[in-house]
Structure formats: structure tokens, C-alpha cells
Amino acid sequence: MNSARRLRLRIFRITVFLVMGAFFLVPIGAMFEFSTRGNSLTAPRTLDTWTAIIKVPDLVQAISVSLQLAVITSVAMLALLLPTMVWVRLRLPALRRIIEFICLLPLTVPAIALVVGMVPLYRWIKINVSESILMLAFAYLVLVLPYSYRTLDAGLASIDLKTLTEAARSLGAGWGTVMLRVVVPNMSTAILNACLLSVALVLGEFTFANLLLYENLQVAILYQSFVSAGTSIAVAVAALMFAFVLLLILSFVGRPRERVARAEEAA
Amino acid sequence: MVSSSSGASSRPSARAGVEVRLEDLKRRYAGVTALDGLSLTLAPGELVALLGPSGCGKTTALRLVAGLEETDGGRVVFGGEDVTNVPANKREIGMVFQAYSLFPHMTAMQNVAFGMQLHRVGVAERRKRASDMLELVGLSPHAHKYAHQLSGGQQQRVALARALAIKPKVLLLDEPLSALDAKVRARLRDEIRRVQLEVGTTTLFVTHDQEEALAIADRVGVMQSGRLEQLGPPMTVYSRPATPFVASFVGLTNRLNGVVRDGAVEVRGTRLPLVQTDATNGPAVALVRPEAVTLAGEGDSTPGPLNGTVIATAFLGATSRVTVDLGDVTVLAQLATSDAAAHPAGTRVRLALRPDPVLIERDEAAPDHG
Ligand SMILES: Nc1ncnc2c1ncn2[C@@H]1O[C@H](COP(=O)(O)OP(=O)(O)OP(=O)(O)O)[C@@H](O)[C@H]1O
Ligand SMILES: [Mg+2]
Numbered sequence: 001m002n003s004a005r006r007l008r009l010r011i012f013r014i015t016v017f018l019v020m021g022a023f024f025l026v027p028i029g030a031m032f033e034f035s036t037r038g039n040s041l042t043a044p045r046t047l048d049t050w051t052a053i054i055k056v057p058d059l060v061q062a063i064s065v066s067l068q069l070a071v072i073t074s075v076a077m078l079a080l081l082l083p084t085m086v087w088v089r090l091r092l093p094a095l096r097r098i099i100e101f102i103c104l105l106p107l108t109v110p111a112i113a114l115v116v117g118m119v120p121l122y123r124w125i126k127i128n129v130s131e132s133i134l135m136l137a138f139a140y141l142v143l144v145l146p147y148s149y150r151t152l153d154a155g156l157a158s159i160d161l162k163t164l165t166e167a168a169r170s171l172g173a174g175w176g177t178v179m180l181r182v183v184v185p186n187m188s189t190a191i192l193n194a195c196l197l198s199v200a201l202v203l204g205e206f207t208f209a210n211l212l213l214y215e216n217l218q219v220a221i222l223y224q225s226f227v228s229a230g231t232s233i234a235v236a237v238a239a240l241m242f243a244f245v246l247l248l249i250l251s252f253v254g255r256p257r258e259r260v261a262r263a264e265e266a267a
Numbered sequence: 268m269v270s271s272s273s274g275a276s277s278r279p280s281a282r283a284g285v286e287v288r289l290e291d292l293k294r295r296y297a298g299v300t301a302l303d304g305l306s307l308t309l310a311p312g313e314l315v316a317l318l319g320p321s322g323c324g325k326t327t328a329l330r331l332v333a334g335l336e337e338t339d340g341g342r343v344v345f346g347g348e349d350v351t352n353v354p355a356n357k358r359e360i361g362m363v364f365q366a367y368s369l370f371p372h373m374t375a376m377q378n379v380a381f382g383m384q385l386h387r388v389g390v391a392e393r394r395k396r397a398s399d400m401l402e403l404v405g406l407s408p409h410a411h412k413y414a415h416q417l418s419g420g421q422q423q424r425v426a427l428a429r430a431l432a433i434k435p436k437v438l439l440l441d442e443p444l445s446a447l448d449a450k451v452r453a454r455l456r457d458e459i460r461r462v463q464l465e466v467g468t469t470t471l472f473v474t475h476d477q478e479e480a481l482a483i484a485d486r487v488g489v490m491q492s493g494r495l496e497q498l499g500p501p502m503t504v505y506s507r508p509a510t511p512f513v514a515s516f517v518g519l520t521n522r523l524n525g526v527v528r529d530g531a532v533e534v535r536g537t538r539l540p541l542v543q544t545d546a547t548n549g550p551a552v553a554l555v556r557p558e559a560v561t562l563a564g565e566g567d568s569t570p571g572p573l574n575g576t577v578i579a580t581a582f583l584g585a586t587s588r589v590t591v592d593l594g595d596v597t598v599l600a601q602l603a604t605s606d607a608a609a610h611p612a613g614t615r616v617r618l619a620l621r622p623d624p625v626l627i628e629r630d631e632a633a634p635d636h637g
Contacts, residue, residue: 164368164370166362166364169354170333171433182370
């Protein structure tokens with residue numbers, strides 16, 4: 001009976017895996033297939049559209065800008081959230097609910113409403129601060145807040161923050177040292193997760209950039225599709241694969257400490 | 268070097284420790300007074316145990332000394348220097364916490380070296396002192412293990428080594444043994460004492476386990492509701508409790524009605540000398556230790572006020588605690604197990620009270636001593 005149950009579970013698991021796999025991979029496969037078609041149905045397979053990516057300056061520019069935005073957003077997110085969350089947990093526990101509410105708020109507001117609210121702000125920024133697309137990082141910070149908050153909060157909950165920080169302080173560590181040498185290393189997985197989620201979100205973002213009149217990767221893909229559908233699809237697949245690989249890394253980055261320990265035990 | 272093996276009352280004098288003074292410390296949390304004017308001076312190199320029931324403010328006192336919590340009044344002085352407003356990381360304290368507190372991403376060795384690194388101790392010196400410290404707590408073979416590969420007792424020993432490695436002015440221990448089982452606890456507490464004597468650091472040790480406090484400390488401070496009830500050597504606190512609270516908290520106590528007359532209290536026909544020599548005549552409750560009660564078979568003796576029936580025996584190892592019903596009151600007697608075996612439950616026995624000085628308590632809240 002037990003083995004029958006296990007078999008059924010196994011079959012169920014494989015089925016789910018296959019269905020979900022197909023759900024994700026078929027569209028990507030189809031896109032890839034489309035992007036490698038030649039000019040006619042009978043033409044041989046070609047990677048022309050892929051090599052064309054680097055020949056379109058607008059696309060290259062957009063890719064670079066989106067990557068920069070992803071990095072800036074992640075760093076800003078960490079710099080803003082991590083110390084705040086640690087401080088609130090240690091010193092102002094009463095504020096925790098409020099902070100959580102604020103951080104999760106963007107999730108409940110439709111992107112379009114958010115953008116419309118930001119339009120006047122960005123008009124002002126463009127005139128008074130800078131026209132650089134990197135200013136989008138502010139908007140993206142709001143966008144990634146809920147996901148990063150959740151991830152970091154789970155990471156903080158998994159360590160005995162109070163005791164560890166107090167132990168470090170009793171040993172002579174100032175707050176900076178406490179953050180960098182005690183808190184960060186002990187929640188590296190959560191921090192990495194938060195960063196990867198932010199990167200994936202920023203790389204896939206279209207609405208904000210488009211409505212605020214910036215040309216990021218997704219907007220550039222759209223413009224490119226008017227010129228050459230093949231190339232735009234190739235870029236889209238590349239971006240998707242990039243995000244996919246990032247998320248894959250995320251699920252494989254276990255707790256490094258445990259792996260080290262296991263390796264030591266084996267030796 | 269001063270030898271320190273001559274018992275708990277000897278003070279390692281010519282050692283590295285500094286004098287630590289807590290002056291009238293106060294701390295209030297929303298509505299709760301956790302510390303209500305605690306004053307305590309630790310001699311250099313002395314180990315003082317703070318003992319008291321849960322919630323009496325022991326941890327709060329320790330955290331104020333550590334600087335992890337701000338005071339609402341009073342001062343903390345290390346070796347003549349007022350550190351009340353110095354932040355925790357500048358106070359040069361070593362602390363071992365009740366919860367396991369090793370940094371999970373570092374090995375035992377790295378944990379011990381961490382504080383020295385922050386104190387800018389050179390690499391070679393750091394490595395040497397870290398292995399010395401691990402050696403001191405008997406963990407050299409485990410130097411390269413991570414916290415989750417160590418047992419609870421081993422983790423607390425590493426934490427002790429880590430706290431001592433920075434050569435702190437003051438060592439603060441907050442129930443470091445409470446998460447461990449009884450056997451490990453007894454062994455580790457002796458080890459803490461040995462290490463503390465060897466290093467000579469002034470130490471404040473918090474516990475709610477009276478046996479632990481009495482076994483390890485030069486002096487024991489008994490606390491209640493944020494105040495110090497009594498401070499003295501373990502022997503004194505146990506055998507000469509200053510207040511009824513101390514008497515009932517440290518060790519078990521029988522409360523027997525009696526009458527004070529001419530400087531002694533008469534309990535059920537036995538005259539017992541008093542601790543409070545200035546007590547006025549009149550009815551009072553005498554606090555009698557179980558080990559001051561002895562049993563004899565009733566035999567053919569005439570009925571008396573100290574004759575009763577054994578109703579239960581609790582086996583504690585070498586000794587046993589026997590509960591005797593005297594009709595109007597039950598009395599605990601602590602005897603050698605072999606003696607207790609002669610009086611199984613249900614047998615009639617005759618009690619005797621050893622004439623040790625006892626404390627009395629008065630029912631009517633009249634002030635019975637100045
Ligand atoms: N952060 C806090 N906020 C509010 N009240 C607190 C806080 N810390 C301690 N208290 C209160 O202060 C009093 C003393 O607490 P403390 O932790 O010092 O007790 P303790 O003697 O260490 O007890 P235990 O033996 O249970 O550890 C308690 O009544 C407790 O409820
Ligand atoms: Mg406590």
C-alpha cells in the first residue's frame with residue numbers, strides 16, 4: 001500500500017512537472033523556432049536574426065540600459081530595505097506592521113495607476129534633475145519593493161537577529177560591522193533571492209518605461225518588432241532565457257554553509 | 268600567583284579584573300518596573316551570581332551593565348570609570364547569552380577570533396589566542412566545526428571562549444546553562460568557574476537555579492521585584508537568610524507556627540534560637556529548613572505535638588525528602604536515603620527539630636525589626 005502510494009505520488013509529480021514544463025517551454029520554443037526561420041518557408045534555418053541583435057544600436061543600448069537599471073535597482077533596494085528592516089525588527093517592532101503595509105502597497109495598486117501618478121513627477125525630474133533613463137530606477141524601486149520585502153523578511157525571520165547582533169556588539173562591533181559581517185552573511189540566500197527577483201522584474205518591465213517615455217529593453221523590443229519581427233523575437237527569447245537562468249540559479253543556490261559542512265563531513 | 272583552589276570564599280585578588288559598580292540602577296518598561304534601584308559592587312576578579320525568580324529583573328540588570336539597554340537612572344562604573352553612556356561595543360565586556368549565539372557562518376575558531384579582529388589584534392596573535400581559548404574550554408579538536416555541528420554545551424563553551432578572547436573588563440553570563448540537561452549543566456558550571464578563576468575576570472552570573480548560584484559564586488545576590496534582597500557568600504545566604512523571601516526562595520522551608528519568647532521561638536514544644544535577635548514576644552511563623560528536621564520511629568512514646576504519619580517520600584539520590592503529616596500541618600524532612608528507608612509511607616514517626624537559628628515571619632504586617 002505504501003509503495004503504491006509512493007508510485008502514485010511519483011506519477012502525480014512527473015505529470016505536474018511535464019505540464020508546467022510544457023506551459024513554459026512551448027511558447028519559448030515556438031518563439032525560438034520563429035526567430036530562426038529564414039525568409040520563406042523553404043529557406044534553411046538561420047541565426048541571422050540573432051546575430052542581427054548586436055547590429056542594431058538601439059537594441060544594444062536598451063539591453064545595456066536595462067542591465068544597468070537592474071543593478072541600480074537591486075543595490076538601492078538592498079541599501080534601503082535591509083538596514084530599515086533590521087532596525088525596525090530590533091528597535092521599533094511596533095512599526096513592523098506599518099512598514100510591511102507600505103512595502104506591500106505597490107502590489108495592490110495597478111501598474112497603470114502607479115504610472116499615471118508618477119507622470120507629473122517624472123516630468124519634473126526630466127526638467128530639473130536629469131533626462132537619463134537611469135532615473136527610472138526610482139519607479140522600479142517601488143515596483144520591486146513588495147517582492148524584495150517578502151523575501152528579506154523571510155530571511156530575517158530565519159536567524160536569531162537580536163541575539164546575533166547583541167553578541168556582535170558585545171564583541172566590539174559597530175552597527176556597520178554588524179550589518180556587513182553578521183547580518184548579510186547569514187541571510188545571503190535571501191539577499192540573493194531578492195536581487196534576482198528584482199533583476200527579473202526590471203528586465204521584463206514595459207509599462208512604466210513606455211508610459212514615462214523611456215526606451216528600455218522591452219520598449220526597444222516592441223519598436224524592433226515594427227522593423228524586423230524575427231530580431232525582436234530573438235531578443236525577447238534571449239531576455240526570457242536570461243531571466244530563466246537567473247531564477248534557475250536562485251533555486252540551486254542552497255545554503256552554502258550546509259554544503260561546506262557536508263563536504264567536510266564527507267572528507 | 269595566588270592560588271585559587273581554597274574554596275568558593277577565596278577571592279582571586281591579584282588578578283586582571285576591575286571593580287564593577289552598579290549604582291542605584293533603575294529601568295522601567297511601559298508600566299513595569301524591571302529594576303528598582305539596584306546597587307551592587309563586584310570586587311576585582313569576583314564572581315557574583317544574581318539569583319531570583321522569573322521576571323525579577325536579572326536579565327535587565329545584566330543588559331544595563333552590558334549597555335544593550337539604556338538606564339532610566341543610576342550609574343554603571345567599571346574600575347572607577349563611568350560607562351553609563353558608553354555604547355555596548357565600546358564597553359569592553361564579554362557576554363554569554365541564554366540563547367545560542369554563535370555566528371552560524373563561522374567556525375568555532377572564527378567565532379573566537381571575530382572579537383579580536385574587531386579589536387585589531389594581529390593575525391598571528393589572534394590565531395594563537397583563539398586556539399589557547401579553545402584549549403581552555405577543551406574544544407581544540409572542534410575548532411573547525413560550525414555551530415550546527417556542535418552540541419549545545421559545546422556551543423556555550425565556544426561562546427565563553429569567544430567572550431574571554433577579547434580580554435574583557437567584565438564577563439556577563441545570562442543563564443548560559445539553562446538550555447542544557449542537568450548533567451552537562453553541572454559539569455559546565457564547574458568549568459566556567461575554573462576558567463573564570465584562571466583568567467580572573469570580574470564576572471556577573473545570572474541564574475534562576477539556586478544550586479548553580481550557590482555552587483559557583485563568591486557571593487550570591489538574591490533579587491526580588493527589581494531589588495536586591497540579600498547579598499552575601501553562598502553559605503550565609505543559605506544558612507542565614509536575611510529575609511523570609513530569601514529563606515523560602517533559597518532552599519525549601521517549612522513554615523511552622525510558634526511563639527517568640529525571650530529571644531527564642533517555641534515551636535511545638537521545641538525552643539529554637541532566632542536569627543532576628545531583636546524580635547518582640549508574641550506569635551510568629553518560624554521558617555525551618557527540611558534538613559533541620561530529623562525522624563525517629565514512634566516506638567512506645569507518648570503522643571506529642573511532633574508525632575505524625577509519613578505520607579510520601581521523594582527519592583533525590585543520596586538524600587530523600589519525606590513528607591510527614593502532623594495533623595494540622597505537613598512538614599518536609601530531608602534525610603540520608605538510608606534513614607528515610609526506615610520510615611516508609613504510612614508509618615508513625617516522631618520528629619525532632621535541630622536547634623539551628625531560624626528566621627521568623629509575622630502574620631500581622633507589624634514591623635518586627637528596625
Ligand atoms: N523589552 C521589554 N519590554 C517590556 N517589558 C520587559 C522587557 N524586558 C523585560 N521586561 C519586563 O521586565 C521585568 C524583568 O525582566 P527580566 O528579563 O529582567 O527578568 P529575569 O529576572 O531575567 O527573568 P527570567 O528568569 O525569566 O529570565 C519583567 O517583568 C519583564 O516582563
Ligand atoms: Mg532572564
